[in-house]
Amino acid sequence: MNAARPAGLTRNQLAWRIAQDIPDGAYVNLGIGQPVLVGNYLPAGREIVLHSENGILGMGPEPAPEDADEELINAGKKPVTLLPGAALFNQAESFAIVRGRHLDICVLGAFQVAANGDLANWSTGAPGAVPGVGGAMDLAIGASRVFVMTDHCTRGGAPKIVGECSYPLTGRRVVTTIYTDLAVIDVTAGRLTVREMAEAVDRETLQGLTGAPLGWAPALRPLTAPRV
Amino acid sequence: MNAARPAGLTRNQLAWRIAQDIPDGAYVNLGIGQPVLVGNYLPAGREIVLHSENGILGMGPEPAPEDADEELINAGKKPVTLLPGAALFNQAESFAIVRGRHLDICVLGAFQVAANGDLANWSTGAPGAVPGVGGAMDLAIGASRVFVMTDHCTRGGAPKIVGECSYPLTGRRVVTTIYTDLAVIDVTAGRLTVREMAEAVDRETLQGLTGAPLGWAPALRPLTAPRV
């Protein structure tokens, strides 16, 4: 199956692609893991304010190792910097920002996304494993738009976009847009609509790699990204 | 009736008397009106932190008129000062302090207090009059100890300490101690116990001026205060 896997965007290209959809002036949370990469490709000239669950608005780029400060870390516990205009606040205030729907966009990883926008990204439900949810459930219900950043299929080739999530849910009907290595798919009113598709696949192939029926935007465009 | 009114403590003497019962280190809210006078008699040598509902801990004395700052006022909208060690915070934080039971004592005025500790101090229930409650209901349920500062009787001579409040309640079973011009009365388990009594009255007279049965502390003491 792996051999037959179509070559879509690399992970960094996918991060670049998502970054293009973040408008000037947006307040954004980039989830732990892959989504943090999006921060590396925010288009020059846009002022975008990054939120971190642990109590920061206005995060800047990663510092040089010698400038890292262990009291200035992001939600993934990596050192960050502050931009001029940054603000620091406590945990209740930070999640008041999230739950109170003040964020324009959050970008989250996914184990599975269902056609109705259900998201599963915090637990595989494996018995005995240490669970950890962090701020994922708050972000899922809190941001105005929830972008999912994910490989289109698992390493084993199984669809991650499904009719119904088999993993425990993070939130119900929360996902706005799914960005994968193969496609950009909007979730609206319980239906999936492909807005962009990688040149490595055609409609039939993409549908074959997807566990729920796909619709197609009238102006379906190629999913491309520069080498990054 | 007024002619027969026994001469107990003056209002300032009553404020002085209450101040003696506020221990070193206490966090205290002095309600709008009469209770503010208590602040003038806090015993020297005690550090007592005064809270104001509008967002202050560590209020100092009233400033000279020329030093008054309209952005530094107390809950009664009178100019105040800040002691070294003061802190300023927003309204939600201020009432988190109150509701969260962090204050040791609040001193409130009263229209009526019932033998079970019910307090009525915000409305006479007169139809058509503009009502105003402010922070009274929060303070009544929030402070560890609620001291009431009141004349023993109304101007018309009616008891303010009653079997059951006829005025709308501020809080139920909240009053700890009643300080009047004639007596200091503890409210415990739904019963009134006179701890101190003014020399101008005897037990029978005091009971006659009170609308609920009084008990007497074994060590009943005279209620006295210096001329202040």
Add this chain to the structure above:
Amino acid sequence: MIDKRVADIAEAVADIGDGATVLIGGFGEAGSPTELIHALIDRGARDLTVVNNNGGNGHIGLAALVEQGRVRRMVCSYPRSSDADVFRSFYEAGKLELELVPQGTLAERLRAAGAGIGGFYTPTAAGTVLAEGKECREIDGVDHVLELPIRGDFALIKAETADRWGNLAYRLAARNFGPVMCTAARVTIVQARRLVPLGGIPPETVVTPGIHVDRIVTVPDPMSERDAILRGDRYP
């Protein structure tokens, strides 16, 4: 680029329409956004619901808004005071609806709106007439009242310092309702005494993060409400 500054105060309130719910900061004379309220009077919106701790004093600011007949309903904790004649006469004449809310509950309901909390149980007012008609529930042996969020269409707030991202700091006890109201409105409009460059408010001392602010107008020398009331000023 994020630049929440607007050129003048009229522009700042230009889209406040009839029927809007407007949260107005301040406690007594501390923190009242008087210039913004006067701009709202000039703007002409009617049938407003206003949320403020008090009911306005003298004949300026909130009292003037009421006196001009623009307010249909007020939500406040303490509309009484010696110079609250305007509120009293409108209320007694039945020209103003009033929802009376304990001060701490008012603050917490605004905070709930801003924090995405659907409702909360408070012991304040349990067993009183202000809990009538509300759901009550015993929790750990204590009676509680269910209270719901208060959301605003707009908030009018006075701050001391602002930057173009909308970060705010407040002066002394003028902070009061500002931080919670900023979070609770769809559009938060701030008059600030001083505008500073980004970073001019150290990140650890920002009180309201800019995410909660939509428009900033600089009013370098705001009127003293106390002096104006003493002088007997009227607006307009």
Add this chain to the structure above:
Amino acid sequence: MIDKRVADIAEAVADIGDGATVLIGGFGEAGSPTELIHALIDRGARDLTVVNNNGGNGHIGLAALVEQGRVRRMVCSYPRSSDADVFRSFYEAGKLELELVPQGTLAERLRAAGAGIGGFYTPTAAGTVLAEGKECREIDGVDHVLELPIRGDFALIKAETADRWGNLAYRLAARNFGPVMCTAARVTIVQARRLVPLGGIPPETVVTPGIHVDRIVTVPDPMSERDAILRGDRYP
């Protein structure tokens, strides 16, 4: 006189007994009160319930407390991480109960405890396994979950600056859970890097008012948790 300073760190935790619920501040390595936790290990209390965002890293601080077998139950949002071996082995061996709480709900439940809120409705976790067994309620067409306060017997908090009244300021993102946990415990114990005279923290920049703090101990040069973990330090 109000003087919340205690002479040494052992005295600061001397009355934390078996079975206590201890709120421990910090998010990852930022804000962890590592010296206070080590004093708690020395103190010997067992059967503790610990509330912390994470589950401890390496073999110091919270991880050491777990490794010494002192913790019966943990309440946290994210106990997983690459160097959380201690937590994992205790959890997988069934030697540690875990209550997993979404991070924002954890913060809000602590705040509710400090603010005297009996319970609140949050949309977070509605329809997920973390809402199972909890009361659900639709408010304005959105499903909400009823969440109850989390109270502590003690809180262990790290701050940057403190005065003898207990007023606190925090450094950078080490603030995180400190302010809410300070309000939520019966006894709040703070290790501060610097003690300043009263007034040394300007009133407008106090983050935790002293009313929420009971004991202050100065730890001028707290260990770097990151460095200690990299070195493989163990405690005791």
